[in-house]
Amino acid sequence: MRDGIILETQGITKRFRGLVAVDRFDIAIRERTIHSLIGPNGAGKTTVFNVITGIYQPEEGKVLFQGRVLNGLKPHEILALGIARTFQNPRLFRNMTCLENAMAGGHAHGRAGFWSSVLGLPHQRREERAIREGAEEWLRRLNLWHFRHELARNIPYGCQKLLELARALAAQPKVLLLDEPTCGLNESEKETMMAFIGDLPKQGFTVLLVEHNMNVVMGLSDLITVMNYGKKIAEGTPAEIYNDPVVIEAYLGRGEERAVAGG
Amino acid sequence: MLLQVDNVSVAYGAVEALKRVSLAVSGAEIVAVLGANGAGKTTLLKAISGLVPVKSGAIRYNGRELHKLPAHLIARLGVVHIPEGRRVFATLTVEENLNLGGYGCPKEEVQRAKDRVFQLFPVLRERRRQLAGTLSGGEQQMLAIGRGLMRSPKLMLLDEPSLGLAPLLVDQVFATIEQINKEGVPILIVEQNARKALSIANQAHILEVGRIVLSGPARELAADARVREAYLGGAAYERRLRAKESREA
């Protein structure tokens, strides 16, 4: 690990039927920071997520996590190493309770096998309790406690996004990949979510954030990487990115939005 | 009155998604409905176009009672609903998508409409033989709008045309919408991007948890302090940006 870089990709390339979705893409994320990945739709941001988390295998390049190569590992192995994620549209276990959803985070850290579960051996019971307490802790901290016995599909959309975050955090990850965490939230929910995410580095988490809402990106990020057509086109602090002519051309535009912000 | 939504309620099971909502679209104007996710905006459009059943109340369009018609007949009346998230038919070609937009219309009319769409969006002409799923997000939105124009719409319902698009593309899409409206098509648009929507709309309504809480001319609403704070988020944004900059400096 150099310069406190915890997660990096080196020249990853991913093609779909000839279409290059990610093209020799590098990103390096420093520990305990919020690093945002922005860019137009179809720029390849979600594909980068899927490559890092092992859902896709890159055709070229490497993914390094704490100096370890992740290529070839399965998603569940990558999670166990300490990278958890959320999805753009919450992918909850809809017909299970919120508590059960959050307990999914603890699954990878459990060891009890089939027979010890059948027999209810002491170490299995201890482990179950630990998993449940871990989940309950995050439900409390995200103000979802009163929903713990509700089925996930029955809680409001904003709470579903929070629950997905609770589930990811319950996995005790070192790095969190958040795919548009504020998309579809109303203004007050957005505030809650932003405050919570902004607090994560202090608790020891590193965050890689994909987000369209500039409000959120500019407010939270320590560093921003901009991508377009699968390539990195710029990288810098929010202030640098905000005034970068290349980024304005490709992504931000010169709409009214900027007039308000600039004024 | 072209479209009259009168005390409409819609329920999904036990949950009421719309509660006695009333609004109207008269001439060739743009009416915007704003609100957060889950406020019932999409449900409102789906109720008008017949995708969800109306529990009580009435929807009238040129004297016809829309709430009693199935969706495909409403579409054939010229009420064109462009759904959220683009929803192009991914494994059909661009041209097949457009042809379906004019499904049931005479052949010459479809051809004429197609030429007009290609004029408006030249990129679609280039890609007419391509599968729609291979288009970029922005191109898909153009295809979705173009597909809606195929039936020479008499009323256009637009659901979150800016959703998931980069800011630059959002500007283009809104410019297109304004242009379509200038050609005489009344538009009912539902948006989360309140600032953008208010900038092009004549009338606006604000929907909160299934109820209309505020209505009026778009310009008045844009100036309303409550609206600015709750939906435009301008003040909060500026505050944070300034704080961030001062911290960095």
Next chain:
Amino acid sequence: MLTFVQQLLNGLTIGSFYAFVALGYSLVYAILKLINFAHGDLFGLGAYLGYTVFVYAAGVIGSRFGLWGLLPAGFVAAALGTAGAGLLIERVAYRPIYPIGRLPAVVSALGMAIFLSNFIMAVWGPRYLAYQEAFIPTGFWQIGGFRIRVLQVLILVSSLVLLFVLYYVVEKTTFGAAVRAVALDRETAALMGIDFLKVIRFAFSVGPALGAIAGVFVGMYYRQINFTMGWVYGLKAFTATILGGIGNIPGAMVGGILLGILEALAAGYISAAWKDVFVFAALMLMLVFRPTGLLGEKVAEKV
């Protein structure tokens, strides 16, 4: 070489039966994502309806217009009757249930399959019925070392024509595009002014009608029918559907023909008793290497 050509011809014939039935599975699956387990038994019903018409109409039509007047009457009646049954099943057992969920619909379809085969048994009895010579074209041509039966030519030509017509309708016309659009996204299709029920009726009438034609052909080809034939052929045809890629019209045709040829070759060169084991093993192997069938679905799941 001679046996090879003979087996190939047999395979093509059997394959066209499978293709006919597979289309019904595929059409319904494409639109409702439902495996219509009752489809095999609709095919069986077609064979029985054809039989009945032949028996009763032989005196009226057969005596006046001969075999070639009788045949169209039997086919049309069987196709219409079976299409009616298909529509009825859709209306009664599927339409109220498929909005609820996929699994309940699967159980309902299994229920309808059980119902239909037992219905056939209750009406026509459990014993084999013989398709009589009076309504089967029995002629053949002797070319070189082997013979071509008129019936085989009839089967191959009519399947070629019908399959091409269906292919053209689904892939090349605007109505076909509407069918495919409904398969992709029912709501948006409704917004285009496409009548969902019309598309459903198309699938549940054309599929069973084609199945009925195959049923009558099977009766003529093997000269006997039984109430269990529905599921035997249904299973093979369903295998063919998967082989070609479910929900894919050309795929169902290719899968059916391929399965027929595979089966005939396995019967000819390996062993008749083991041919089905061979066919199903081939299916499993194919799925291991090409999980979405030969022609596959075009879309992958988006993450």
Next chain:
Amino acid sequence: MRWLKRWDWLSGRPLLFGAILGFLLSFPFWGSRYWVDVGFYVGLYALLGLGLNVILGEVGLFNLGHAAFWAIGAYTTAILNVRFGVPTLALLPISALVAAGCAWLVSSPIIHLRGDYLCIVTIALGEIVRLVLINNPGGFTGGPNGIVGIARPSLLGHPIRTSTDFYFLVWAVVALCALALRQVQRSRIGRAWNYIREDEIAAEAMGVDVRALKLLAFVLGAALAGIAGNIFAAKMRMVSPDSFTFMESCLIFCIVLLGGMGSIPGTILGAALVVLFPEVFRPVAQYRLLFFGLALAATMYFRPGGLWPRRRALAAFAKEGER
């Protein structure tokens, strides 16, 4: 007795469960032999249903070939007993292991297939097994006539012979399996199965080894079917391919869905319905399957979630009580 306290499907509705348990235990002492046999079949199908419930109900894998594993269990017992004289009851675990082993061999290359594709493969598998049994490879399976002359099992010197003996044997096994499966349902393994059923990609992203857990479910379900096969062979004293048709696989499939996916009491109820239905309609024997087909469709219309769906929220509350 801690485990007694944790028995919360009793604590939910103690009266109902007490009544059912009392009925099941006392039934052979006052029911006729015929109905005791029917009771045996309810237990047998409950066992088959519980096995498939793991695969279909918990993990959501479409398996329409479950009868294949049942057949493998039954034939393992028949062949090893008749040819090699292994005691029938000793073959119970062996049948389970053989069925599980076959399931592992067959399912590992295909377990990644999506819903309907997996469904057709399991149908094909069921057919392959049946056809192989008919074709009598190496003279081992006895062809279409099957194998006769399986010895009665005996437990600690006490021969299991009467209908009542078999009734208690099968229901004892059902009870043990139901308890064991309930334990698994409430563990990280059971939850992980449900995660896979709800959203496979999210499950994998949350650290669930999807492949391994799917295989575990398949193997476990097949093992239960193997046990059912052993008991079936012992009861019938003969096996033949006719017993293991596609129709049987369909019935087991319907048992799980009639009862409610992932619901253990539901599965047992489903088995009771599927076995009892033809018995009740015996007066109209010719039409009973016809009515059965209609009843299946009707049940799905009125109770799409099954007759006795699993109640998640309550289960979680009950867990809290035990703290």
